[in-house]
Amino acid sequence: MFKLGLGYVCDYNYDIKQDDILKLETKTSEEQQMVLSAVEAFREEGRAEGLQEVRQEFAAYLLQKGMGPEEIVEVTKLSREQVESLQQKINSTS
Secondary structure, eight states: OHHHHHHHHHHTTOSOOHHHHHHHHTSOHHHHHHHHHHHHHHHHHHHHHHHHHHHHHHHHHHHHTTOOHHHHHHHHOOOHHHHHHHHHHHHHHO
């Protein structure tokens, strides 16, 4: 499990090398669990950021297609302020 979790980090080009994994394998299970917890936290943070980015792109698309801000807030779960900010960006580039 530990090696698999660290392999995930290496596969995504974080600054951890295979040699670093070998060094970490000699750590206690408690230390290994701390590393895995950090890896999972980074992974979850990346997912949340990606989801937010997709929501904003979708909201911008819906605004360009003429959907109203209130409907977009309901559909995307973005805040009213976020949708209005996107609308201003779209208006300034048009």
